[in-house]
Structures are given as structure tokens and as C-alpha cells.
Amino acid sequence: MIERHLARLRARHPLSDAEEEAVRGLVEETRVVGPRTTIIREGERLAHSTLLLDGLLCRYKDLRDGKRQITELNVPGDFADMHSFTLKTLDHSMATLTESVVGLAPHDRIRDAIERHPRLGRLYWFGTNLDAAIHREWEVSLGQRSATARAAALFCEMHLRLGLVGLAEPGGFALPITQNELGECLGLTPVHVNRILRQLREDGLVSFRSGRVEFGDLARLRTCADFSDDYLYLEPDDI
């Protein structure tokens, strides 16, 4: 199942055989985790990074008043917390949204692989910088976009990211999360999420129903979100 991770790496940067071999050697152990389970708690000391092989994860931060903000979603193929390699402890928690399969990659294995293959280090560094770019785009959504545009932008993003690992079709994709969880991504209450989903559906832009996103008019949806995919760095490049 590590193929998805390799596919995602290769989509942007070619991999040598030796690099591929090194990547395959990173995962020490795989685990199956049930849905809605916190797997890493804010502040916990970590000696491994988590590769998402299948399922859906989120990063989130809790607030005093019981609310939480989801700061990113992770799709299969993502090294969900490669940043713990240098941070040692995370400023946020991580939880599964659906049942997931994760691979554990000990930090010392990562360090060895990187020292032997410096370019691999740059590729994984790129990966964490991509996470930061996604965070920035979410900041733009949360700070400037209307509720409707925020939802539209999220659907556009997830469509492309899931597409990279073969988990999206041209007309839609599975996103098995609740409207409440969608609200925690978008900084909205579940009630208002429900209202804007209805509006997007009635306008024929996109429908979100029983865990699936189905596009009605992708072009108009992109316009509604003022969406540009630049921040996802889909184009291959030297590194």
C-alpha cells in the first residue's frame, strides 16, 4: 500500500531505484486504526512519523471552550507528520476521520535514509513545505472567503489531492466526513454548513451527500471559490 506514497512522490519528482528502495525501508510497522480516533496528542514526544496508507486523517487544535479547528486534512500517500522529524513534539493533535491504515517510520530510519540520499531529504522537506502552502491557503479561506467560497475551495483542493493518488473521478470523489467535521475545517457551525451546502446544491455547483462530493459545474465552482491550484505544486520540478 506504500505504492500510493511512491506514486505521489513520483508525480512531482522522479525517483531513482536507490531512493525508492530507501523509501520502502522506512516503514517499520503498519496499524489499522478505527474511525474518529486520536492517534497523536498535542505535545506528545514522537520518535516516528506516520505515513497514511489508506483512510483519512486530520490535524486539529483544541480551544479552551471546547471548539476545535481542523488545520489540514491528510489523504493516502501523505506523510502525515513528517514535521515531527524535526519538531520532536507536535503543536497539534492528529486523528483519523475514517478507518485508516498507517505506517510508522522511525525517525532514526528517516535520518539514515536522508543522510544516505540527500535528495530524498529535500523531497520530504518539499512535502512539509507543501503542507505549509496548504495551511496558507486555508488562512486565506478562513480570513477572506465567504462561507460558500470556503466550502467550494476545500472541495476543489481535495479533488486534486485525492486525484493524485487515484482516489477521485473527474466528476466527484468520496469524502466520508460529517457536516460537523466540514464545519471544523471551515470555521463554521454545522448549521451554517448545512445551509451553504444546500445553496451550492441548488445552484448546481456541487453536491455533498452521504460522504460523496459530486460536481455539478466545476468551472463555476472554481470561480465561486476564486480557486487557483498553484499552491498545490502539481507541476514536476527539479529539486
Next chain:
Amino acid sequence: MIERHLARLRARHPLSDAEEEAVRGLVEETRVVGPRTTIIREGERLAHSTLLLDGLLCRYKDLRDGKRQITELNVPGDFADMHSFTLKTLDHSMATLTESVVGLAPHDRIRDAIERHPRLGRLYWFGTNLDAAIHREWEVSLGQRSATARAAALFCEMHLRLGLVGLAEPGGFALPITQNELGECLGLTPVHVNRILRQLREDGLVSFRSGRVEFGDLARLRTCADFSDDYLYLEPDDI
């Protein structure tokens, strides 16, 4: 002026003499840039990273309707766009807020230094992961905090980050930006920024006037913001 950068690195991780020497060799050229000047435009291809030696920078993204969201502020000592080392092109623009002095570090010098000193690579990787942590905290602010709490949280963050490089006093610090720019950080209109600043001032928590932040009651301000400094990773650690 690179001392501030070295001080910031050393505050979290000890540096060997060889590493320090390598850092000193990164900057090829320094430039003075006037206030409110865009120095890197979204999408531009970059062959160097920018070290902020003095002044204040911001990263921002423009929207179709003319608004913009500032996604992070950079303080002296920050490698403002180390992420361009792996991304090659940025998903956002960068501009000075005040007159600034920047050092240009060519990517090939960075690559050499890192291959010779792998730990230095991890230190700079840590730096970009810290940026991502700051982005996440801003997502929390933008998504969940009230306007007042957002401003309070930003003042707390900048106090600590500027303090790390000796640019803050216990009771306040210089933050020479306009209320409009503050609004672009917080996702608020300048009018509303003005109102909440008045409220924070009248409540005796903090005052923001003619480019300076003066704390009235730091403890209550932290409570008001639900602020925790964990995400700034102030504690030294092995890497």
C-alpha cells in the same frame, strides 16, 4: 547583522563552530529595501532565499476582489523564504512593511552547506516547520477566535518572537504597522480593528498606538486570547 539570525538559531539549538561558519557563508549580498515594497511576487522563480536582517516583512496572498490576506509576519533573524529552497517558486508574495535589510542566500550555497553539514539542514527544516506551526495557529485564530482574541493572540506571538532576537521589552515592543495591515493579518476590516483596539485599551489589556504595543495586563491578555506559546517551540531540543 547576521548575529540576530545566529542568536535565533542558538536559542533553540547549539551550533558548532563549523556550522556557524557555514551559516556566515550563506549570504552573498545584502540589500536595503524601502517600506511597503513587494520583494517577491507569487509564482516568480527563485534561485536564492531571503534572510531578514532588519525590519519587518510579511507574506501575503491577493484575492480577485482586491483584498489580501497576510499569512505570516517575519521578524529579523528569520529566513523569510527558506521554503523557496525546495519549492522553487512561491505560492504567495512577500513585501516589506517597514524599511528592511535583507541578505540574499543563493540556493546552491544553501545546498552545499547542508550537504556538508546535514544537521544544519535539519535546523533549517525545523525553521520551515516552525513557519507551518505559526500558520496553523493563525488558522485557529481566523477560524475560531473572536476579533479581540485574534488581536490579543497576535500581540502575544510577536512579543515572544521579537523577544528572541532582543527586539522586545517586558512591557511592550515596536510594531510599526498600520491598523489596516493589522486587519490584513487578522481577517478584519480596518474599521473593526480600530474598534477592538479601543476596547483592548479601555479594558487595560494592551494598547497599540503609533507603532508600539504596550501591555497593560499580559496575564489577562493571554487569557483573553486563550494563548499558549507551545507552537513557537521556544524550548531548546536535540535535532
Next chain:
DNA sequence: CGTCAGGTTGACGCGGGTCAAAATGAGTGG
């Protein structure tokens, strides 16, 4: 003294939050 950027204030409107209740639908056990 004029100009102009930025700060300040007030009146008013709207997007999204809050509260409450009902509808739906996926289990689960009898």
C-alpha cells in the same frame, strides 16, 4: 497653511451564530 495618509466614530445592514425542534437514517435488539 494645504494636503494626504491614517485613525476615529456613528448609523445601519448582513452573514453567520444560537437555540430549538423536527426529520432522516443507520444500526441493534426483540
Next chain:
DNA sequence: CCACTCATTTTGACCCGCGTCAACCTGACG
């Protein structure tokens, strides 16, 4: 197959934080 439970979705009524619009004030600078 039905009855029951519980999470989730849906809808309506109402409210408030923040945006909008517009005017005026302040201070730096020529």
C-alpha cells in the same frame, strides 16, 4: 419485520459580531 436508539441532517426564528458607508479628526510633512 418492527421498535427503539442515537448520530446526523435539516429547517425556522431570532440575534449579534463584524462589514459597509460616510463623515470627521489628527498629525506629519511640504
